[in-house]
Amino acid sequence: MKPSRNKLSRRELLNAFTLLAVPGLLTSIPAVMAQDSDSPDSDLPLLIEFQRLIAANRILANENVVDAFGHVSVRDPRNPDRFIMSRSRSPALVEFDDLMEFDLSGNAIDARGRTPYGERMIHAAIYDARPEIHSVVHHHAYAVLPFTITDVPLKPVVHAASVIGAEIPVWDIRERYGDTDMLVRRIEQGRYLAATLADNTCLLMRGHGAVVVGESIERAVLTAVYLQVNADVLLQARALGEPVPLNDEEIRLSSATQFSPLAIPRAWEYFCQRAGVDPV
Ligand SMILES: [Zn+2]
Structure with missing residues (x-):
């Protein structure tokens, strides 16, 4: 019989000896292992999310996102x-001890002297x-x-990137906050950004970068990877001629395929292997 995801993950977590207790977030590891994983009070789902978050950091770094x-x-x-993210550290280097928890105003629950990312307000406001x-x-x-700095829209032009969505708004912090260092440092700025994102999956930030959201960590990471792929292809195509974007129906059908229950684990496993982390 195929083991359940929870049981498989429990064995993997034990074998890998990666279960370092994170003070303030978890009870002791033996206590976690003794828990009924089906219980709503179990810490196991959190441990699995920790491992996925570490993997997500490594994948995004490995793919140069x-x-x-x-x-x-x-x-x-x-x-x-609440949400979880690393302390202020380059994603390629993130480890368990770097993980911090925040409320939806961006306040750290138990910082223990660690410096959070200045732009955590983007995350807080979107959640x-x-x-x-x-x-x-x-x-x-x-x-x-x-x-982010031209009027050329970033439309999906290849099927693998259909998941970025038909509409990608461009947000400009200057429109409301004037001259800044371009970073989203305050929760009001994050809320302004979240309002511009609206129900879309991706948002561009003028002269700065992008935000990508997902209903799971796999979806967010894969969408971020393919946002970059689509941008690369579009830049190359524009040097050759006028690109043909996917139409709305192609985007709808193709994104359902790209994020099907079979496709997501296949892509996640692939990018985990490329990044040198065990798929969890
Ligand atoms: Zn930034």
């Missing part, structure tokens, strides 16, 4: 009013505004940047 900067977060599976969203990526991917 993020460099020294940029970040990814996940909503706490036990408490929808507050979009209850269905469980993961947020913010990045400055180089291929995406030209579309």
Whole structure:
């Protein structure tokens, strides 16, 4: 019989010896292992999210979606009013001890001297505004940047990138806040950004980068990867001639295929292997 995801993950987690207790977030590891994983009080879903979050950081770094900067977060599976992300650190280097928890105003629950990302307000405001969203990526991917500073729309042009959605709004912090260092440092600025994102999956930030959201961490990461792929293809195509974007029906049908129950684990496993992390 095929093991359940929880049981498989429990064995993997034990074998890998990666279960470092994160003070303030978890009870002791033996206590977690003794829990009934089907119980609503179980910490196991949180541990699995921790591993996925580590993997997400490594994938985004490996695919050059993020460099020294940029970040990814996940909503706490036990408490929808909180989310988890690393302390201020380059995603390629993120480890368990770096993970911090925040409320939906961006306040750290138990900082223990760790410095959070300055732009965590992007994540906080989106989780507050979009209850269905469980993961947020913010990045400055180089291929995406030209579309933040021109009037050329970043439309999906290849089927694998259909998941980025038909509409990608461009947000400009200057319109409301004047001259700034371009970073989203205040929760009001994050809420302004979230309002511009509205119900879309991706948003471009003028002269800065992009935000990608997903109903799961896999979806957010894969969408961020393919947003960059689409931008690369579009830049190359425009040097050859006038690109033909997917139409709305192609986007709808293709994104259902790309995010089917079979396709997501296949893509996640592939990108985990490329990044040198075990798929969880
Ligand atoms: Zn940024």
